[in-house]
Amino acid sequence: MPLRLLFLLIIMLAGLSCAKRPTTNASNASKSASSPVLSEIQRSQVQFYFFEGTAAKSIGQWDKAEQGFMRALSIDPTNATCAYEAARMALQSGDARRALEHSRKAVALNPLNPWFLKLLAQLEQSNALNQEAIKTLKYLTTLGEEHALEAWENMGMIHLQLQEYPKALQCYQEIEKIVGPQAEILEQKKTLYVLMNRKELAVKEMQRLIALYPDELSYKLSLVQMHSEWGQYAQALSLIEEALRGNGPGNLPKLYLAASELHYALRQPEDAEKRFIDALETKGLDSEELLQGMFRMLERQGENQASREAWLRRALKAYPQVSLLYALLGESLMKQDRGQDAAEQYRMALSLPSVSVEYVIWQQYQSCLLNLQLMDSLEAVSRRAIDLYPSQGANYFFLGISLQQNRKEDEAATTLRSGLTYLADQPELEAQFHIMLGDIEHRRANHAESDRCYGKALRLQPDNSLVLNNFAYYLSLRRENLDSALAMSLRATLEEPSNASYQDTYAWVLFQMGRYEQALAPIQKALQNSPTDNATLLEHYGDILFRLNRKEEAKTQWLKASESDPNNAALQDRVLHGLPLQP
Template sequence: MRMRPFTVGAVVLSLWAGASRAQGLGTGPGPGGTAPEAVETKPAKLSRKERKALAQQLEIEAKKAAAHPPLSPKERELSEALYTDGVKYVILEDYPKALERLLKAYTLMPENAAVNYKLAEANLLSGNLRDATGYAEAAVKLDAKNPYYYLILAQAQASQKQYEAATATYASLVKEVPNSGSYLFQLADLYLAQNKLPEALATLEKAQAQFGSIDEIAFKKQQIYLRQNNLPLALKEGENLIAANPTEPRFVLAQAEMYAANNRLPDAIRVAEQALRLDPGNPQARLILADVYRQQNQPTEVEKQLRLAFDSPALEVDQEVRILANYVKQLPDPKVAPLALDLASATVRNHPRDAKAHSVAGDVQMQSGHKKEARNSYLQALKYDKSKYQLWQQVVLLDAELSQTDSLLVHSDAALELFPNQAPLWFYNGAGHLMKKQPQQAVQALEHGRRLAAGNAEQQSQFDAQLGDAYQELKDYPKSEAAYEAALAVDPNNYGVLNNYSYFLSLRGEKLDKAKEMAGRTVAKFPDNDTYLDTYAWVLYKQKDYAGAKQNLEKALRTTKDASILEHYGDVLWQMGEHSGALAAWQRARKAGPGTSLLLDRKIKEQKLIEN
């Protein structure tokens, strides 16, 4: 069980009031005080033992008086001023100044409990736990009836994980200070923190004897019984709570959860339905029922209860996020996706201005294959919280996958304003410029990002792959080849790089044997990929292996009508003497759309192959 927090400086003593009053400051003869009136009484006859104890006490007091003679009026005024100043700086959280003043007051009155207390508090708040403990112990010894001195001591001890000592301090507080029974609850919490369950239970029994049957005691006892694996007594305390609070659903729900957690499923259903009779729209009861029906393998009932729970605006967004996160792990299972998508929509509907709601909806949509909707959900999340780097990363990733070049540049620029040192954002920004046919800007972004990725070979390899393409566009072929080689040095089976590298070599008619080897490996791995087949065919074409080129292009055209592949097919047919077939392929390429060479229209018009 979580320990009840201690109170540091729960009551700031009003200058010399309260704790200091017991020390005689401003209460005896001298400035600020008057001597008590003499009361004539008849002396009582003391026993021999009592006379001896009194003599010893008088001797102790005499030694104290000799060591610390009474303060002069001026010293008393100075000590009060120093203390007041110290208290002020504690309140202002200027602990060095507070300690300076209080220590000066301490030199004048080392046995003043209030001064020791404030020194303990200032040291505790400034992190000097050892000194805090020492001064707090002194305060308790000097005034054993002030509860705040015990509290500051327990706080200092607990902050140093001295839980046994803190427990002893609370026990002394309850024993020594009148009307301090309310601290039995903190004492019980400390016993619980140390897993001293019998002691905690006994302490709560004392509290119950003093305060009667109250909810907090019953609830804590219930938790102890659960930790002792004593389910019958835990359930009995739960029934007591329900009986004492017949119109309060939370105790009913707690009982239902306990039944469900201990496989008492019919009882869990019965009590959860009891909670619904008290509060028909309670989403927690619906979630308990959904969990029980899941254990009973009743998926239809699970779905029904979840939908009802998510329909309630009272269901907290964090709970909805946790439930949906479990569904995200199961996606893209088609059996799960419809329910997950509906629950995500309900979450957004209930919490339209919460970034977490939109973010988890984006996760569900992305894992379900709804990429455009996912991107929009992530953008909505960013509308309410721009500080989450992961959201920006998801947005630019989806921009790239959706080929939304303008959006990719806008969003990556916006993200880089917030996270300029994140290499992946520079990668996507560079990729956006490359897609936009802006190779110079692409190189600048990619080179900068690559420097940020220093020490991460995998990330740098990704940058090198893009730099190879960018430098190719700039016709800086040595740098292009160097970038490709660097990428392949890290990952020799980067098939995207192998494809692009071999294709660009074929376009230039350079290192065709190397190009064929790389393109051949790629096709061997992905024999049905039309892009890779087209690259391999074009390398063969450049080597004048027209039959091989034709074979690979025809295989590619079984699955695609890509314009550039159709144009290549026409070129191959022309070289093989099939001129009418070539012209037909070129015409089909023009109808297919963009992606063809600038020479295609001339080929069709002049009805012959034209090459650079």
């Protein structure tokens, strides 16, 4: 015999013939006046399917649970509890529309059950039936104060979402009638009055809030902010001054800072600076408040670095534990060409407990050391930075530069290749890695690899004139891919037409291609743009003239080059013997 049928017979034999349906925690099961009379077998079947649905619900089998409740409902179509439970299970399954159908059935069968009504309102909202949800919630407010409070809250939220601010306000007024004036209600009413552009009434709500909680500074500051946003700076400042007279020392720094901002808004810079100094000297600001105020103060100093420095030193005297103040001071000193002083500020910032130091300070310090060409220090600092922040690609960049400059090219190449792993979405920095690797491989005469590196850099930065020029020049020295070299060199000269080095490269590529007449104009332009007599440019000019059979003029240029580079044996040989025959 099937287990399910056996269970049904056991229930029947046990005499489970009660006249009432089972109840849930949500509500008592009820029947309408016209409820059909069920046979004893039918009542047992309802019991069985209801228990089956409840068991499935307890283990999270929502679809099976819904089926159980719906089977019970098909036998007893007046069982509101079964319809309610089926709605809950459909909602758990993610089908809000089907859940709404079941929920409507439950409420139709028992319109006085508040739990049924709450679920119906929720489902009406889920199905974007906001006006129907409002009607349901409004009806729910008639079923007792306990349910009315939640109903008014939900109605207020719906009206707010629909931007029906006056109706939302009515809801919060009803809530206040039930629970009295509470902070959340008054703040919400204030917000609604602001949205309705009823400024006076918004202020009154905040004044009520302040009267209820006179020791809560945040409400006073909120009212100050309201006046400030409306351009009513004098009223805002009056509130701050009043608060300064009535608050303890713990709140003074925040109030002084707010007063400083308001004095600036009122074009009273001397009073503003005095209040800002008061805020610093009372030493009660947290780091975020301090830095926000400091950023605004520095912004007002413009590019007056001496003034910025003075304010930062004053702040550091009061807050020596805030690492970003040292970094800001270091930045100002760098702009004053005081790199050594800047480096000291960065060093002091990094001497603070690591939890208070932001990574950007490490990056600024490394940049400062690079600017000062302190490669030993840069190498040491970059190694520490990698230990602390191993996934920051910039650390590998700075270490790679320092190793390269310190003639540790093998380690530099390894470091740069390791750093490439951490450069997601940083194309400019990635291009610099490939450029440095290209330079290293070029010096190693590993030309195939250097060409690949420069090619990768150009794919990331196709208009990088330095890479275009250098890559073209190295190809010309090897007399390889000269057409490509010429195209890159031309692009570089178009990017920077007055760059003497780029004009020289363009001339030299043409020279290597045997196009001597065309090479003459760019080499002459290079010499015109060069601020001093450059031995390489003069040598190249002489070579071009020699190939044009203007040998005396060539000799003159080589002699001038020798004066700039007297130890160049190749130049001396050119003066004596000219260029070898063309290959």
